[in-house]
Amino acid sequence: METSLNSRRNEEAHSDYCGHNENCEPRFPYGGRGHRDPVAGTPAIAVCGLSARYPSAIRNALTSVSITVNRGERMALLGANGAGKSTLLKAIAGLVVPLEGDIRLLGNPVGACHHRTVYLPQKSSIDWKFPMTVTELVMTGRYVHLGWFVRPRKDDYTLVSAAIERLGITRFSDARIGELSGGQQQRVLLARALVQGAEILLLDEPLNAVDEETRSIVDDVLAAEANRGCAVLLATHDTGSLTESFDRVIGMSDGRVIYNEVPSAIRGATEAEESEFSHVRKLLAFRGQG
Template sequence: MMQKIDASVLCREGEHSHVEPRWPYGGRVHRDPLSGSPAVQTAGLQVCYPGAADPAIKNASLEVSCGCRAALVGHNGAGKSTLLKAMAGLLKPEAGTIRLFGNPVGACHHRTAYLPQRSDLDWQFPVSVRQLVLTGRYVHLGWFQQPRKKDEQLVSRAIRRLGIEQLAQKPIGDLSGGQQQRVLLARALVQESSLFLLDEPLNALDEATRDTVDEVLREHTQRGGTVLVATHDLGRLSESFDRVIYLCEGRVEQIENLTSGHLTAPQQSASTSRDGT
């Protein structure tokens, strides 16, 4: 059994580098994680797209504890992306609650990094790879503040870590699908967030790049971060994740603890702590 890690320590991962901007976006102020709270907690969550008759997420209750690498698995339309979008604050729940580190969504923006699907970006926009990665620092800058030397250094480090140095000055429109994924992951890294919400980050990646991504996510959780990944890649579940959350037609079907092989029904407390408790 893995050593139990203190959740309050884990939740503070990455925060030492955050200095509240003078004019933060959304006028939010820094809010500390509630002690002992899981990284993600939803209760009776129901999410509906504007204009849609049926909710895309129905009565979803789950927890992902700090330091956990969890996968969201399900067929197309199961609600994986919708669930991540709701957690990232892109969709408002019709019913139920979402808590990130014990706080409501959006209470502390720098603590959550969301990696969207590639199709959500305008890849023809005339910026370089380096400039796109730098946008990950904007949450620490706020209005009117230009990137500083430290931000540039963090960008260089993330670009090196993902092995995309040779692409740094290229326009983002020249990238292949796999390169785009690596660039988005580099941006998530420079955000220095505790929680990564990643929507299909393994799509269009070759084996070598998947290994790199696995390694980066493992390092993040080893430093105390938490990762929640929507994925179709069932082949790597056992080696890449601690927990698997199965979704079907907007409902949480079951939660599998891969470290203990234990299955949990969603209506029983679906806790996914790293030590299997």
């Protein structure tokens, strides 16, 4: 019952954002990939026994990782630098080829419904010096619906304007992306994710070095997206708002999942579980001192 409700919410969410409801599929899709519908009754993200290694590395970046994120669920990925959070997000986004294991997105293999998946990289992977305006960068979120050779249409611009307004960056819409602050850059990337109308949001540390206003806007937008049936998987170091902002927390260390709990369970962990949750506890303690 809940699944069918979520599925309906997904379709509505997709229709709201996709400006071309009748036929979303581009005539010349990128990579020759057509759009595939979600498989009913399947989770948004299902990762099973995933191991991955970078070409030049001697050891695995991920080892036997298994997680499930349901539609409408917000999941936080916690862990120190090098724990494997970014690699896991990249593998789900199709940027890292797994050594073994299986990844299913809305019941399909990675890449089968790439227009329904959005990946927000760390800001450093984007060339912010490129001569591009905020509107142009947000518009790149529509490209997956346009495909080769097709230029954005009026309804694409309408969607872009709406997303820019929603993220509170209207006054920067004609500004160069290189002129923005870190928080504004993050809002621009989130606006781009919104115009894509994706149902799976993969966010790599979007809350790093951003101001309180941006943090609050990002929180609100992600909550609204989850309510619409989107699955959110977010890598973060920030443990301050775990209970309010996330349904579950996955802890990672050395390329492995070391816990997968509801946030309150992490706060109320027993002494016996101390070692298991040590990373989160250290972070919470550090934050408490600050």
